[in-house]
Amino acid sequence: MRHGEGKTLNYSDLTPVLRRLALEAGDAIMAIYEADDFDVKTKSDESPVTEADEAADALISAGLREAFPDIALVTEEQADSHDQEDADTFLIVDPLDGTKEFINRRGDFTVNIALVEDGVPTRGVVYAPAKGRLFYTDSTGRTVEETGPFDKNTAGETTPLHVGEPDNGSLMVVASKSHRDEATDAYINKYNVKDMTSAGSSLKFCLVATGEADIYPRLGRTMEWDTAAGHAVLKGAGGRIVRFDDHTPLVYGKAGFANPFFIAYAPGVDLKAP
Known part of the structure; x- marks a missing residue:
């Protein structure tokens, strides 16, 4: 994978960073989720945003910029990052997907971090902290689900995933x-x-x-x-x-x-x- 001016990034460098940042963001989100109350604001597009969205975004953005300063970063919560459609390669983040689920304490919310190359998401992590489910692509691009408890610096046992064989009658x-x-x-x-x-x-x-x-x-x-x-x-x-x-x-x-x-x-x- 090439990025920046003549720089090369190995996918094996990417996967552990995305995984760790997703887990760290999940901890920050759950600390707020489990509190007695939290603030909810409304963005310009009328969608809700919470302090958990903002805390997770700050953590993930800082971590990605430190690890991969030469790759463009697009994140939902930073409007000034939304003018980079012409980037061939970029990292894209939704620090708390499912804010309505979070607000209603339904648990179906996730941390999303992905790498897009030439219009295609090639690597990504989806972490559902309230559900204890962690999905990500490994360095080869194969998707696995890791079973917890999760250590931020060392991957645990993983199961390779593959879609089912659909029965169009059922x-x-x-x-x-x-x-x-x-x-x-x-x-x-x-x-x-x-x-x-x-x-x-x-x-x-x-x-x-x-x-x-x-x-x-x-x-x-x-x-x-x-x-x-x-x-x-x-x-x-x-x-x-x-x-x-x-x-x-x-x-x-x-x-x-x-x-x-x-x-x-x-x-x-x-x-x-x-």
Whole structure:
């Protein structure tokens, strides 16, 4: 992987840093989550932000800038980082994905950190601290789930992940816990569904990566920092993410870092037209 002016970064240097920072951010988030109360503010786009978002963002940003000063950094909570769409390689962070789940103390929130190269998320970590689930791509790009308890400096036992083999007559579907709507339900109804589950944040990608679900359609607003880490985790487990409208691959570095509607799925699912 090349970055900066003639510099080379080994993926084996990247993975432990992303993993450690995600775990450290998770500790900072849980300290606030488990407090009696915490402050909630409203951003300019009317979305909520908490002191946990800000604490995790400060920790992750400082760690990434120290470790990889030559790689562009895009993070949800720093608007001045959102003008780097032309970077071929960048790190992208959502320090607390699923803020509504956090505020409502539902546990389905994650720390997301990813590396994007030439429009593709190639490495990533998704950590759900309240669930005790940690997913990441190793130095080869293969996705693993690590079982806790987690040591920040030494990886524990890991299980390689691979998407399931879908049965199109009996599909497992995962959908958003906070953003379900009639359009999503209408699209899901095009499939033969065995069962449905709901999950918050980027955990939905991880459920497809583990084989716990076969397809996750998203017909709603998302940003690249919401999806990049989950995309990398799913890709490293053999899954795919395509645009909802034309089923072409979802790419990154788009204007404003805004995503179109998309479908995440295990190969073998017979995708239906919109």
